[in-house]
Amino acid sequence: MAVTHDLLRGPPADAGTVDGHAAASTSSTAGEPINLTRPIPQRRRRVGVRVPRFARRVVGPIALVGIWQLVCSAGVFTSTELASPVAVFDAARQLWDTGSLQSNLLVSLQRVVEGLAVGISVGVILSVLSGLFWIGEDLLDPVVHMARSVPILGLLPLAIIWFGVGELPKIFLIALGTTFPVYLNTYAGIRGVDAKLVEAGQTFGLNRWGMVRKVILPGALPGFLTGLRFALVGCWLIIIVAEEINAQSGIGYLIMQAQTTDRTDIMFVGLAIYAILGLVAEVLVRLLERRLLSWRRGFTGA
Amino acid sequence: MTSVTAALEHEGAFSTRDRAVVVEGIGRSFDGRQVLRDLDLVLAPGEFVALLGRSGTGKSTLLRILGGLDPDYQGEVLVPERRAVVFQESRLIPWQRVLANVVLGLTPEAGGRDGLKQRGLAALNEVGLAEHAGDWPLTLSGGEAQRVALARALVREPQLMLLDEPFGALDALTRIRMHVLLQDLCARHRPAVLLVTHDVDEAILLADRAVVLVDGRITLDTAIALERPRDRGAAGFVEMRNRLLAELGVHDDGVPLSEAAPATS
Numbered sequence A: 001m002a003v004t005h006d007l008l009r010g011p012p013a014d015a016g017t018v019d020g021h022a023a024a025s026t027s028s029t030a031g032e033p034i035n036l037t038r039p040i041p042q043r044r045r046r047v048g049v050r051v052p053r054f055a056r057r058v059v060g061p062i063a064l065v066g067i068w069q070l071v072c073s074a075g076v077f078t079s080t081e082l083a084s085p086v087a088v089f090d091a092a093r094q095l096w097d098t099g100s101l102q103s104n105l106l107v108s109l110q111r112v113v114e115g116l117a118v119g120i121s122v123g124v125i126l127s128v129l130s131g132l133f134w135i136g137e138d139l140l141d142p143v144v145h146m147a148r149s150v151p152i153l154g155l156l157p158l159a160i161i162w163f164g165v166g167e168l169p170k171i172f173l174i175a176l177g178t179t180f181p182v183y184l185n186t187y188a189g190i191r192g193v194d195a196k197l198v199e200a201g202q203t204f205g206l207n208r209w210g211m212v213r214k215v216i217l218p219g220a221l222p223g224f225l226t227g228l229r230f231a232l233v234g235c236w237l238i239i240i241v242a243e244e245i246n247a248q249s250g251i252g253y254l255i256m257q258a259q260t261t262d263r264t265d266i267m268f269v270g271l272a273i274y275a276i277l278g279l280v281a282e283v284l285v286r287l288l289e290r291r292l293l294s295w296r297r298g299f300t301g302a
Numbered sequence B: 001m002t003s004v005t006a007a008l009e010h011e012g013a014f015s016t017r018d019r020a021v022v023v024e025g026i027g028r029s030f031d032g033r034q035v036l037r038d039l040d041l042v043l044a045p046g047e048f049v050a051l052l053g054r055s056g057t058g059k060s061t062l063l064r065i066l067g068g069l070d071p072d073y074q075g076e077v078l079v080p081e082r083r084a085v086v087f088q089e090s091r092l093i094p095w096q097r098v099l100a101n102v103v104l105g106l107t108p109e110a111g112g113r114d115g116l117k118q119r120g121l122a123a124l125n126e127v128g129l130a131e132h133a134g135d136w137p138l139t140l141s142g143g144e145a146q147r148v149a150l151a152r153a154l155v156r157e158p159q160l161m162l163l164d165e166p167f168g169a170l171d172a173l174t175r176i177r178m179h180v181l182l183q184d185l186c187a188r189h190r191p192a193v194l195l196v197t198h199d200v201d202e203a204i205l206l207a208d209r210a211v212v213l214v215d216g217r218i219t220l221d222t223a224i225a226l227e228r229p230r231d232r233g234a235a236g237f238v239e240m241r242n243r244l245l246a247e248l249g250v251h252d253d254g255v256p257l258s259e260a261a262p263a264t265s
Helices: A002-009 A020-030 A053-073 A085-098 A100-132 A134-148 A152-163 A168-191 A195-203 A208-245 A251-260 A264-292 B003-011 B059-066 B098-102 B112-126 B142-154 B172-189 B200-206 B235-247 B257-264
Strands: B021-030 B033-043 B048-053 B074-078 B083-086 B160-164 B192-197 B209-214 B217-223
Touching: A053 A085, A085 A100, A085 A264, A100 A134, A100 A168, A100 A208, A100 A251, A134 A168, A152 A168, A152 A208, A168 A208, A195 A208, A195 B083, A208 A251, A208 A264, A251 A264, B021 B059, B033 B059, B033 B217, B048 B059, B048 B200, B059 B160, B059 B192, B083 B142, B098 B112, B098 B142, B112 B142, B142 B172, B172 B200, B192 B200, B200 B235, B209 B235, B217 B235
Parallel strands: B048 B192, B048 B209, B083 B160, B160 B192
Antiparallel strands: B021 B033, B021 B074, B209 B217
8 A cells, every 4th residue: 555655754745635545544643743763772782891790899999998098198187187098008907917906806706796696596586476476476576666766875884884894795785786676677577478378388288387487487588687787787886886985805995095096097997897897797698698598589699 | 957067066077979078058258248148069079160250259268268268157168188279379488499389288108208209299290390390489480380389289189179260360371271281180180179260261161060159149050061172162162151151240242341331230
């Protein structure tokens, strides 16, 4: 048909006048011209060399350090106000050579690990009790929510009265601070397990213990891992304050000591270590996720 | 009240060779809304019954009661101890591998763990998915997941299979293949089957008997005496389709709904 040809070239100029038949068949489309284009998305495909993901991700931190160094070299701040990255690196090497960096880091790490072990265990146990049993929820949940709203660091003076000035108050505070995120997220994970899966488990003869072991707890794992993430971040916030106020060792103590001697470089060493530890914790959780949540399709863990 | 109830009260169980399901005068209401009312239904062993009805007529409610998922009914219901359900969604546990899903809830017997694994693999083999035994369920397609769900039901050697629109979420081509597979499996294992569906063709294709549920009551209960394999175009098939559609209140006479609406409402 001639009309078809015309459509490909452009709107028919006189479609209505070819003959009666053609006019009738095109009258509905002839009213408004249609602009035809190729269906190519606006965003073109990237061309050229693909930069590896890792390289792209380190650009930000490197740029930050670079700007930091530039600002310091330009003399915007005095060295007591802001130590340059080079000075911080030197200070770190000095501390390492005297061995005080290692020993203090080890002390802090030990406190954190012990506190986390207690906090995560308690958080998981409580969340399972109140996630699985109505009586557990009724008894525990209100108490946990009340306790959660107490600022943990506000308890530091009380912890010192209760546990003295040794390791216990620090471990207590970390344990307390990490219990709640683990509890809240694991509990949500347990309650969020798809009821349809629980029902399927019932019809296929899973007993209560089998249901908990095979359906509910694995289903709550993503929630638990979210809680773990918060706990790993939170524990460093708590330990630094606890060590600055009440300790004779640890990274927080190192920072506090540096303040009394105006050693800004050492203070930055302490901060950098916290940053690195936070990064390590994040990597650990991601490795754990990749391993435990491998059933999620398309889960890359990166 | 009845012989069945009397036998239950006397023996605590009711053993029979000629019935796989006994439903006597059951009712079920949700928040005062009566979904099932005074319903009777008997399934013979090995009988394939399709339960048809529009949405909300109580098909799934009845199936859930038979599956032991809903204890709050009135009346008497007896089902075999060995029964299995296949839902519209596969409901595979995503963090259990395919084989573990198939043998979910089974306890190792004589053959031990290895014997259980072999049983699971045999069931997977029957649905043609033995090579996916070690996969995660989320990597399967919809049809494959539903075949695993069938294997999970079959491995229990059920005397009653409850199918709740098991192919409703599948594409038309996959559904045809699933029909063939299901017929094949039923011919081999001979469980009694209750298939809940709203697909009239599916019902006629697969079932020995069609039961139509309207407003919680059975309004039609008819044998489908067509030779297998069944041909959708055969006269008997078309006749049965029209009869069932009419019972469901649908008239497939080519009149657009917009024009037919005033007449039906």
